[in-house]
Structure formats: structure tokens, C-alpha cells
Amino acid sequence: MRADELRRAWTDFFVARAHTDVPSASLIPHHPSAPMFTNSGMMPFVPYFLGEERAPYDPPRASSVQRCVRAGGKHNDLDAIGRSARHLSFFEMLGNFSFGDYFKAEAIPWAWELVTDVLGLDGDRMWVTVHTSDDEAEEIWADAVGFPRQRIQRLDKANFWEMGETGPCGPSSEIFWDFGPELGPEGGPANPAAEDRYVEFWNLVFTQYFRGADGRLTDLPRRNVDTGAGLERILGVLAGSPSLYAADTVAGLVERAQEVTGTRIGAAEPSDVALRLIADHARTMTFLIADGVVPSNEDRGYVLRRVIRRAIRFAYMLGVEKAVTVPMAEAVADSHGDAYPVVRENRDLVLGVLEREEDQFRRTLRNGMAILDSELAGVPEGGTLAGQVVFTLHDTYGFPFEVTQEIAEDRGVHVDVGGFEAAMAEQRRRAKEAARKGGVAVGDEAEAFARVLADHGPSDFTGRAEYSTEGTVLAVVPAGDGTVSIFLDRTPFYAESGGQVGDTGAITTETGRAEVIDTVFALPGLHRHRARIVGAIDPGQAATATIDGARRDAIRRHHTGTHVLHWALREVLGPHVKQQGSLVTPDRLRFDFSHYEPLTADEIRRVEDLANAEILDNAPVRHYETTKEQATAIGAIAFFGEKYGDVVRVLEAGRHSVELCGGTHVRAMGDIGPMKIVKEESIGSNLRRLEAVAGTGPIERLRHEEEVVAAAAALVGVPPGELLEGIGKRLREIKALQDEVKDLRRAVATSRAGDLAGAAVDGLVIARVDGIGRDELRDLALAARDRPGVRAVVLGGAPEGGGATLVAATRPGAGLSAGDLIAGAAKLIKGGGGKGPDLAVAGGKDPSGLDAALDAARAAAGVPT
Numbered sequence: 001m002r003a004d005e006l007r008r009a010w011t012d013f014f015v016a017r018a019h020t021d022v023p024s025a026s027l028i029p030h031h032p033s034a035p036m037f038t039n040s041g042m043m044p045f046v047p048y049f050l051g052e053e054r055a056p057y058d059p060p061r062a063s064s065v066q067r068c069v070r071a072g073g074k075h076n077d078l079d080a081i082g083r084s085a086r087h088l089s090f091f092e093m094l095g096n097f098s099f100g101d102y103f104k105a106e107a108i109p110w111a112w113e114l115v116t117d118v119l120g121l122d123g124d125r126m127w128v129t130v131h132t133s134d135d136e137a138e139e140i141w142a143d144a145v146g147f148p149r150q151r152i153q154r155l156d157k158a159n160f161w162e163m164g165e166t167g168p169c170g171p172s173s174e175i176f177w178d179f180g181p182e183l184g185p186e187g188g189p190a191n192p193a194a195e196d197r198y199v200e201f202w203n204l205v206f207t208q209y210f211r212g213a214d215g216r217l218t219d220l221p222r223r224n225v226d227t228g229a230g231l232e233r234i235l236g237v238l239a240g241s242p243s244l245y246a247a248d249t250v251a252g253l254v255e256r257a258q259e260v261t262g263t264r265i266g267a268a269e270p271s272d273v274a275l276r277l278i279a280d281h282a283r284t285m286t287f288l289i290a291d292g293v294v295p296s297n298e299d300r301g302y303v304l305r306r307v308i309r310r311a312i313r314f315a316y317m318l319g320v321e322k323a324v325t326v327p328m329a330e331a332v333a334d335s336h337g338d339a340y341p342v343v344r345e346n347r348d349l350v351l352g353v354l355e356r357e358e359d360q361f362r363r364t365l366r367n368g369m370a371i372l373d374s375e376l377a378g379v380p381e382g383g384t385l386a387g388q389v390v391f392t393l394h395d396t397y398g399f400p401f402e403v404t405q406e407i408a409e410d411r412g413v414h415v416d417v418g419g420f421e422a423a424m425a426e427q428r429r430r431a432k433e434a435a436r437k438g439g440v441a442v443g444d445e446a447e448a449f450a451r452v453l454a455d456h457g458p459s460d461f462t463g464r465a466e467y468s469t470e471g472t473v474l475a476v477v478p479a480g481d482g483t484v485s486i487f488l489d490r491t492p493f494y495a496e497s498g499g500q501v502g503d504t505g506a507i508t509t510e511t512g513r514a515e516v517i518d519t520v521f522a523l524p525g526l527h528r529h530r531a532r533i534v535g536a537i538d539p540g541q542a543a544t545a546t547i548d549g550a551r552r553d554a555i556r557r558h559h560t561g562t563h564v565l566h567w568a569l570r571e572v573l574g575p576h577v578k579q580q581g582s583l584v585t586p587d588r589l590r591f592d593f594s595h596y597e598p599l600t601a602d603e604i605r606r607v608e609d610l611a612n613a614e615i616l617d618n619a620p621v622r623h624y625e626t627t628k629e630q631a632t633a634i635g636a637i638a639f640f641g642e643k644y645g646d647v648v649r650v651l652e653a654g655r656h657s658v659e660l661c662g663g664t665h666v667r668a669m670g671d672i673g674p675m676k677i678v679k680e681e682s683i684g685s686n687l688r689r690l691e692a693v694a695g696t697g698p699i700e701r702l703r704h705e706e707e708v709v710a711a712a713a714a715l716v717g718v719p720p721g722e723l724l725e726g727i728g729k730r731l732r733e734i735k736a737l738q739d740e741v742k743d744l745r746r747a748v749a750t751s752r753a754g755d756l757a758g759a760a761v762d763g764l765v766i767a768r769v770d771g772i773g774r775d776e777l778r779d780l781a782l783a784a785r786d787r788p789g790v791r792a793v794v795l796g797g798a799p800e801g802g803g804a805t806l807v808a809a810t811r812p813g814a815g816l817s818a819g820d821l822i823a824g825a826a827k828l829i830k831g832g833g834g835k836g837p838d839l840a841v842a843g844g845k846d847p848s849g850l851d852a853a854l855d856a857a858r859a860a861a862g863v864p865t
Contacts, residue, residue: 001119001235001238002235002248003092003231003235003247003248003249003339004338004339006094006119006231006234006235006238007065007092007094007231007339009114009118009119010063010065010094010114010229011063011065013110013114013118014061014063014096014110015063017061017110018059018061019057019061019062019063019096019097020057020061020062020063021062021063021064022044022057022062022063022064023064024064024065024066024067024340025038025043025044025066026038026291026292027067027068027069027287027288027291027293028291028292028293028300029043029044031043031046031047033046033163033164034046036299036300036303037068037069037070037071037288037300037303038066038067038068038069039068039069039070040066040068040093040228041064041066041068041093041094041095041097041226041227041228042095042097042205042226042228043066043068044064044066045062045097045099045226047524048060048097048099048224049099049163049168049207049224049226050163050167050168051222051450051454052453052523052524052525053524053525054099055099055100056646056647057099059101060098060099060100060101061096061097061098061099061101061102062095062096062097062099063095063096063097064093064094064095064097065092065093065094065095065231065339066092066093066095067090067092067287067340068090068091068092068093069089069090069284069287069288070088070089070091071089071284071303071306071307078306078307078310081276081277081280081281082272082273082274082275082276082277082280082314083273085242085243085244085245085276086199086242086243086244087244088232088244088250088280089280089281089283089284089307090280090283090284090287091230091231091232091244092230092231092232092249093228093229093230093231094227094228094229094230094231094234095226095227095228095229096110096225096227097224097225097226097227098224098225099222099224100221100222100223100224102225103206103208103223103225104136104137104140104173104204104206104225105140105144107204107206107225107227108137108140108141108144108145108173108204109140109144109145111175111202111204111227112145112147115175115202119234119238121177121237121238123147125177125178126147126151126175126176126177126178127151127152127153127175127176127178127188127189127198128141128147128151128152128153128173128174128175128176129152129153129154129155129158129159129173129174129176129189129190130152130153130154130155130159130171130173131154131155131156131159131160131171131172131173132154132155132156132159133171134154134159134171134173134206137171137173137206138152138154141173151188153188153189153190155189155190159171159172159173159174160172161205161207161226162211165211166211166212166213167210167211168207168209168210168220168224169207169209169210169211169217170205170206170207170208170209170223171206171208172203172204172205172206173203173204173206174189174200174202174203174204175200175201175202175203176188176189176198176199176200176201177198177199177201177237178197178198179196179197179198179199179242180197181197183196183197183242184196184197184198185197196242199233199237199242200233201229201230201233201234201237202227202228202229202234203227203228203229204225204226204227205225205226205227205228206223206224206225207220207223207224207225207226208220208223208224230244231247231249232244232247232249232250235247235248235249245276245279249283249335249336250279250280250283252331252335253279253280253282253283253328253331253332253335254275254276254279256279256282256327256328256331257275257278257279257282257324257328258275260278260315260320260324260327260328261274261275261278261315261318261320261324262318262320263275263318270317271318273314274314274315274317274318277310277311277314278311278314278315278324278328279328281307281308281310281311282311282325282328282329282331282332283332283336284304284307285304285307285308285311285325285329285350285354286328286329286332286333286336286343286350287332287336287340287342287343288300288303288304288307289304289346289349289350289353289354290340290342290343290345290346290349290350291342292578292580292594294353294580294594294685294686294687295308295353295357295685295686296684296685296686296687297684297685298684301684301685301686301687305357305685306400306402308325308354308357308358308361309357309361309400309403310403310406311324311325311328312324312325312358312361312362312365313365313403313406313407316362316365316369323355323358323359324358325354325355325357325358326351326354326355326358329347329350329351329354330347330351333347333350348575348576349575349576349578352576353576353686356596356686364399365399367399368393368399368403368404371393371399372393372399372404372407375389376407376408376411376413379413381411381412381413382412382413382414383413383414384413384414384415384416385404385408385413385414385415385416386416386419387415387416387417387418387419387420387421387422387423388419388420388423390404390405390415390416390419390420391419391420391423391424394420394424401420405417445477445479445485448475448477449477449485449522449523449526449528450523451475452474452475452477452487452522452526453522453523453525453526455474456474456487456489457525458524458525458526459487459488459489459490459491459525459526459527460489460490460491461491461492461494461495461527462490462491462492463491463492463493463494463503463547463552463664464623464664466492467492467546467547467549467552468492468544468545468546468547469490469491469492469544469545469546470490470542470543470544471488471489471490471491471542471543471544471545472488472489472490472540472541472542472543473486473487473488473507473509473537473538473539473540473541473542473543474487474488474489474539475487475539476533476537476538476539479530482532483517483530483531483532484514484530484531484532484533485522485528485529485530485531486507486514486516486528486529486531486537487522487526487527487528487529488507488527488529488543488545490545491519491527491529491545492545492546492547493505493516493519493527493529493545493547494519494547494552494663494664495519495520495521495527495528496518496519496520496521497521497662497663498582498661498662498663499559499562499581499582499583499584499663500555500559500584500663500664501518501555501583501584501585501586502518502519502520503516503519503547503548503551503552503555504516504517504518504519504547504548504551505545505546505547505548506545506546507529507531507537507543507544507545507546508543508544508546509537509538509541509542509543509544510541510542511535511536511537511538511541512533512534512535512536512537513533513534513535514529514531514532514533514534514537515531515532515534516529516530516531516547517530517531517532518530529545551586552664554586554587554695554696555584555585555586555664556664556665556666556671557666557671557672557673557694557695558584558585558586558588558589558692558693558694558695559584559589559661559663559664559665560621560651560653560665560666560669560671560672561589561611561615561672561675561692561694562582562584562589562591563651563653563657563659563661563665564611564614564615564653564654564657564669564672564675565589565591565607565611565675565677565690565692566579566591566593566637566657566659567610567611567614567653567656567657568606568607568608568610568611568614569591569593569595569607569690571607571610571656572603572606572607572610573595573599573603576594576595577593577594577595578593578594579591579592579593580592580593580594580687584663587693587697588678588691588692588693588697589691589692589693589694590689590690590691591689591690591691591692592683592687592688592689593687593688593689593690594686594687594688595686595687595688596686598680598682598688599680599688599690604677604680607677608675608676608677611675612674612675614653614654614655614656614657614669615654615669615670615672615673615674615675616669616670617654617655617669618668618669618670619654619655619668619669620667620668620669621651621652621653621654621665621666621667621668621669621671622650622651622652623649623650623651623652623661623665624649624650625647625648625649625650626647626648626650627646627647627648628646628647628648631648631650631660634650634658635658636648636650636658636659636660637658637659637660638659638660648660648662649661649662651663651665653665653669654669672694672695673694673695673696673698674694674695674698674699675692675693675694675698676692676693676694676697676698676701677690677691677692678691678692678693678701679691706720709723712727713726716729716730745775745776745779746779746783748776750783752769752780752783752784753780753783753784753786753787754787756780756784756793756795757784757787757788757789757790760789760790761863762791762863763789763790763791763792763814764790764791764792764793764794764858764861764863765784765785765790765792765793765794765795766793766794766795766854766857766858766861766863767794767795767796767854768795768796768797768850768851768854769795769796769797770797770798771797771798771799771800772797772799773799773800773801774799774805774807774841774843777795777797777799777805777807778807778809778839778841780795780807781793781794781795781807781808781809781839782809782839784809785809785810785811786811790811791810791811791814791815791816792808792809792810792811792814792816792818792821792861793807793808793809793810794806794807794808794821794822794825794854794857794858794861795807796825796829796850796853796854796857797850798847798850802847803831803843803844803845803847804829804831804843804844804845804846804847804849804850804853805841805842805843805844806822806825806826806829806831806833806841806842806843806844806850806853806857807822807839807840807841807842808821808822808839808840808841808857809838809839810837810838810839811838812838816861817837818834818836818837818838818839818840819834819835819836819837819840820860821840821857821860821861822840822842822853822857822860823835823860824856824860825842825853825854825856825857825860826842826844826853828844828846828849828852828853828856829842829844829845829846829847829849829850829853830844830845830846830849831843831844831845831846832844
């Protein structure tokens with residue numbers, strides 16, 4: 001069976017049983033508890049399993065084929081890729097899910113029906129495990145399904161699923177395939193020595209309990225089913241192979257890797273590892289880039305860059321000089337594009353990113369490998385490569401630490417990780433900014449918030465239509481820092497999300513007033529008003545909630561302006577530009593996007609002109625709800641890292657920009673006012689950041705710059721309109737005065753040079769001259785050297801600004817080197833400097849060492865001290 005046939009069979013089976021077919025979510029998860037990447041089929045459904053949101057399916061059951069990545073963080077299989085036939089960094093998970101609907105009595109028989117009747121697997125080759133406490137599951141397997149009890153085994157921890165230390169949990173039941181005695185002893189899955197023989201390919205998780213902070217289990221009000229079945233593993237079983245690389249989706253990429261590298265499977269174990277790794281990593285890098293991740297040195301971007309570089313390095317080790325990532329990504333787009341249109345739609349973006357990354361890293365490899373090979377040649381097998389060497393490769397040659405470590409380990413050499421980290425700490429001296437998890441609470445606060453949501457449901461947000469709302473206080477939760485969290489049934493306050501900051505304002509009741517300093521989501525859909533109270537505000541009271549309208553208006557201008565700016569950037573720079581983050585405040589907007597070089601002044605002008613032309617057109621701004629499918633059909637662009645449900649809000653900002661956005665916006669383009677880009681910078685590899693102001697911001701900026709121009713004009717004594725001419729005139733005058741000073745210095749040096757030359761001993765002048773600058777000391781040394789009978793001059797001095805200076809000047813052909821004369825002397829003033837044969841200048845920190853330094857110069861010249 002091929003992958004497309006298995007996906008279709010799975011979906012058809014569960015859709016026929018009233019499941020909603022849910023398309024694969026992005027590899028970028030959105031729940032606060034989520035790992036770095038979507039790594040399981042249930043990840044997109046976490047809010048439903050936790051009871052934070054109601055599943056939007058009728059009945060509440062779903063089926064999916066979910067793309068997943070395990071690389072980086074807690075769930076990291078990278079080191080096993082290529083070496084193990086049972087690990088992939090990218091894989092597909094087949095899943096069927098029940099959210100308080102059906103349970104074990106339906107899920108178990110359906111699993112059996114699908115694997116035997118639909119897939120045609122031999123039931124006699126299967127084993128089943130259940131949890132030690134789960135009598136119900138065993139009875140269903142034995143009595144309802146008719147599965148032999150002698151092949152049902154009870155396990156403890158292996159068959160109990162938990163999301164974390166607290167929260168939903170429950171027993172699981174797994175189906176195993178017996179690959180036969182050639183791969184291990186008998187005894188079923190319970191025999192740890194037989195793990196290669198008995199391979200799990202289906203996992204049914206029954207979340208029926210809640211584990212509290214005290215460790216006790218209580219029954220959940222709604223019991224759930226979470227099925228995970230690995231597509232590649234089932235394809236391997238169907239092909240009679242325990243290897244995940246037997247799946248046609250992966251086997252085809254291994255074949256393409258052989259074509260690209262010119263190396264065949266079976267030639268040698270190291271090359272087999274390389275080919276499997278290149279095939280696996282091709283899917284991971286292609287899908288991550290297509291889902292909006294760009295290579296960088298932080299977080300997801302760092303993992304992506306590591307995956308790309310590992311594939312390139314393993315190809316390099318095979319002697320492949322040409323690019324490998326682009327043809328491999330093309331193969332992924334061809335083989336997976338029907339099932340996952342995102343890789344086909346973003347094909348050009350993926351290929352462009354990989355081409356640049358590979359070209360850059362291959363240069364790094366060529367520069368660093370020669371040095372690393374040389375260093376490793378001097379380390380015996382089992383020895384340790386010095387941390388300073390690893391650091392030098394990283395810092396000077398850009399050779400990544402993990403690449404050095406992997407190459408060293410392949411050759412049986414350890415790496416001094418502690419030494420490397422110490423050198424890095426000394427070099428960096430910079431701290432990472434902790435990611436702000438706005439509004440996500442823990443501990444007692446989280447339990448209080450969960451109770452509010454359970455008792456009252458989500459907040460009714462009225463802020464799109466009005467700035468003041470009458471509502472009821474649902475709860476007041478103290479925060480411990482002098483503030484409280486106020487919850488209302490209805491609120492005009494926008495909660496921070498989508499890059500837009502939360503509203504501020506006031507909540508008043510008949511007994512008190514609260515100054516709202518921020519609004520965030522305590523839980524999805526539940527508005528949390530962080531406030532300071534004067535008087536008293538109690539649950540059940542009627543309340544008037546009023547936002548700061550002027551502040552909201554300024555935020556709306558900047559938020560709609562962000563969308564117009566995104567459109568203009570894509571028009572000027574190309575469709576590869578994708579939003580990677582944003583911040584919308586009353587004062588400015590910040591927009592992060594994928595691009596590979598600084599914007600030129602002309603590009604910035606063109607972006608500004610396009611954006612302002614759209615604004616001046618004053619077309620209407622439409623902001624409305626529709627289905628995600630309809631939004632996709634009209635070409636709405638989704639913002640990176642944002643979560644979208646089945647019903648989404650579409651923003652049509654003018655005649656060209658159509659994007660998904662849940663924020664607040666102006667009603668017509670002209671409401672934005674003028675827009676001005678005030679800053680453009682790099683925030684990481686392939687990532688740029690723009691800051692801009694809109695509305696009154698450009699006017700305020702213009703006023704400030706006019707004041708600066710007027711003040712500058714006054715300083716040079718000209719009207720503001722003549723400032724450039726006035727500055728030019730002053731610069732010419734300054735240059736003339738500087739030339740005059742140089743002439744005077746030369747004259748003074750010439751007069752003092754005679755005195756110094758008169759004191760020469762055997763044609764050598766060595767003297768201390770304090771109180772003059774470095775340049776003057778150099779001019780004086782040259783003037784003295786040019787006097788008749790002088791072979792060399794060494795002068796030392798302490799300038800008025802501090803420090804110490806040594807100058808040596810020698811006559812060409814005199815047999816003395818200026819650099820040699822002061823090489824040792826410079827160390828005595830705690831400094832260093834030039835090594836020229838005729839002229840050398842050294843600076844130092846310690847003027848107290850000048851006399852000793854001049855003595856050292858005399859010794860170097862052969863003059864008695």
C-alpha cells in the first residue's frame with residue numbers, strides 16, 4: 001500500500017463513522033503548553049482535551065493525518081536519524097479523536113476492524129497491551145473483538161499516558177506487530193529484550209482521569225479518545241519490514257538521495273547512514289520552511305538550520321561538491337504536494353532559502369574542515385579535543401559547535417564541552433530575552449481562571465462596536481503584586497494577541513473604580529483585566545467598562561498600517577516576504593519578516609510610497625468573519641505563529657491587502673494617516689525588522705526634525721534653508737584651519753628636531769617628550785631622523801589625554817628596524833603597535849613604564865643605558 005492510499009483509507013473509514021476530517025495543522029503549535037514543533041496528532045486538539053474550548057465538530061469527533069517533527073527540545077530524535085531504522089525527524093500521524101463522545105467500546109473494535117478488514121493485516125501476527133488497571137479494555141479486546149487473551153499483556157507505565165505532572169491522563173492500549181523470531185526472542189511486547197521483534201503501530205489513549213497537584217486521580221466529566229498511528233510504521237508493517245524507510249514516501253527520497261550523491265545503499269554503513277539522513281532531513285527542512293520557519297540562530301530557526309547543515313555535512317562527507325538540499329526539497333514537493341499543498345505553494349520560497357543556506361554553509365565547511373582535520377589528527381582515539389579549539393572554529397571560522405562535536409565523535413574523539421562553553425561565555429556577554437508568555441498563568445491563579453471559564457464560559461467581546469459596555473463582574477482574583485485580575489461577562493477591552501497590545505481604561509461599579517493597566521487572555525476566550533482598584537469591586541456587581549478611546553484609535557491606525565506595510569513589502573521585495581512577528585502599540589508598529597539582505601534606501605522609499613498611496617486612496621476597510629476554507633479561497637494570507645480556528649476574521653485593507661487578523665482596525669484607509677518607516681535592521685539570519693509610525697507620528701517626527709534643523713542652522717549662523725551651504729562653508733573653514741595647524745606643527749617639530757639631533761649618540765636619538773599628541777610625536781621623530789648624521793630616533797611621551805606613546809623612525813639603509821626597536825619596549829607600557837621597518841608607532845596604557853621602555857629601546861639599539 002502506498003502512503004496516499006493509506007491516508008485515503010484512514011480518512012474514509014472514520015468519516016463514514018461521523019468523524020470530521022480535519023486538515024493537518026501547521027508544524028508550529030500554538031498552545032502555551034506545546035513543544036517547539038507539532039510532534040503528535042493530538043497537538044492541534046489540546047484545548048479540547050483540556051476543556052479550555054469546546055470541539056467545533058458535530059458530533060464531537062475528528063479524524064486527521066497530521067504532519068509532525070521531532071527535533072530539538074525534549075522530543076529530539078536527531079542523533080538517531082540514519083543510524084536507526086525506527087526513527088524519523090519528520091513523520092505523519094494518523095489519528096481519530098473523541099471529545100467526550102464515544103469511548104473504549106467503540107474505539108477498540110474500530111481499530112481492529114480497520115487493521116484487519118481494511119488494511120488486511122493478519123490478526124495472528126498481532127499482540128495487544130493494556131494498562132495493569134484497565135479491566136474494561138481487556139474485556140472489550142477479548143469479548144467484543146475476540147482477541148486471544150494469551151496475546152493481551154498488561155503493562156504499567158508504558159500503558160499510562162500523562163500530559164504533565166498534573167492534568168488529564170489515562171490508560172492506553174497498544175497494538176503490536178510480530179516481525180518474527182529472526183528479530184528477537186518470544187515473550188511479546190512485555191519482554192524488553194524483544195523490542196525489535198514486537199513493534200507498536202497503533203496507540204489508543206483513553207483520557208478519563210485528572211491528576212491533581214496532590215497526585216490523586218479523579219474522573220473527568222467528559223472522557224476522551226486520542227489515537228496515534230504512525231503512517232510510516234503502518235506502511236512498513238504492510239511491506240513486511242520493521243524499517244520506517246520502507247514507506248514509499250521515505251524510500252523514494254532515499255532513491256533520490258542516491259541519485260543526487262552518486263552513492264548507492266549497501267556500499268558501506270557510513271554512506272548508508274548518510275543517505276537515510278539526507279532523505280529524512282529533506283522532509284523536515286522542506287516542511288518547516290513551508291510552514292514559515294526561517295534558518296536563524298535562535299529557537300525553531302536554530303533547529304531548522306541544524307537540520308539543513310547536517311544534511312549538507314553528510315553529503316560533504318560522501319564527497320559531494322554540488323548542492324543537495326534543493327533537489328531533495330524538489331523531490332519532497334513532488335511526492336508530498338498532493339497531500340500537503342503548503343509545500344507545493346511555497347516551493348520557490350523553500351528552494352530559495354535552501355540555496356542560500358547551502359552556499360553559505362559549504363564555504364564554512366571548506367574553511368573549517370581543513371583546520372578541524374589538522375587538530376583531530378593530533379588527538380588519539382578516545383582523547384579530547386580542546387574546548388578552545390572548538391571555540392576558535394566556531395568564533396573565527398563560523399564552524400558550528402554541533403558539527404565539530406558530531407565529526408569528532410564519528411572519529412572516536414570527545415569534545416571538551418565545558419571549555420567551549422566557558423570560552424563562549426567569555427565571548428558573548430549577552431543575555432537572551434525571555435519569551436513573554438502574556439496572560440498564561442500557573443498554580444493557584446490558573447485554577448481560579450479555569451473555574452471562571454468553567455462556570456461562566458468565554459467573555460463576550462464588544463470592543464469592535466463600542467468603547468464602553470455595561471456588564472457584570474464575574475470574579476476578582478488578587479495577583480499578589482497589588483493588582484487584581486477582573487473578569488466580566490461582557491467587555492470592550494481587547495486582550496493582547498496577534499501582536500496588538502491589550503487595551504487600558506477603567507471599570508467602575510457603585511462601590512469602586514479599577515484602573516485597567518493591561519488586558520490579556522487568562523485562557524483562550526477569557527479576558528483578564530489587570531487592574532488597580534480604588535474602593536471595592538465585588539463579583540455580581542453591575543459594572544461599566546470603558547477603554548481609553550484615543551489610545552485604541554492610535555493602535556487601530558498602526559495595526560491596519562501593519563497589514564498595508566506587509567503588502568507593500570511583498571510588492572517591492574517579492575512573495576518570499578512573510579511576517580515573522582509584530583508588535584502594534586499606540587506609538588509605533590514593529591514588523592518582523594523573512595528577507596535575506598538589508599533594504600536599500602530606494603526600496604524603503606518604494607515601500608513607503610506604495611503604502612501611502614494605498615492610504616490616500618481611502619478605500620474602505622472590511623473586517624468580517626468567514627470560514628477558513630473561504631478565506632483561503634479568496635487568497636487571505638495567514639500570519640506566522642498565529643492560531644486560527646474553523647471560523648476566522650478576514651481583513652481587507654484597501655484594494656490589495658487581504659489577510660487573516662483578529663485585531664481591531666480602522667474603517668477606511670485614510671484613517672491610518674501618513675506612514676513613515678523610521679528604522680530597518682537585522683534581527684537574525686534571514687530576518688529583518690521594520691519600525692514605522694502612522695497617524696500623528698510622522699507629523700511629530702517632522703516637527704522634531706525641523707527643530708533640530710533650526711538649531712543646527714543657528715549654530716552655523718545661517719537660515720534653515722541655507723543649512724547645507726552653511727555647513728559646507730564651515731567644513732571648508734575647519735579644513736583650512738587644520739591644514740594651518742599641520743603646518744605649524746611641522747614648523748615646531750623642525751625647530752625641536754634640531755635640538756634632539758644635536759644630542760644624538762652614534763647617530764641615535766632616544767628621548768622622552770611629554771605633553772604632545774601622538775601625531776605631533778610622530779612628526780617630531782620623522783623631522784629629527786631627517787637631520788644629517790641621524791640614523792634612528794625613538795621618542796616616548798605621555799599625551800595630555802592619558803596613556804603612553806612610543807615612536808621609532810629609522811633612516812632607510814641604516815641597518816636598523818623601527819619595529820624591532822620598540823617591540824619589547826611597548827610591552828613595558830602595557831601596549832603594542834606597528835612593526836614597520838622605517839616607522840613604527842606603539843600605544844599603551846601605562847605612562848609610568850615610559851622610562852623603562854626607553855631604556856629597553858636603547859638596549860635594542862645597542863646603546864648603553
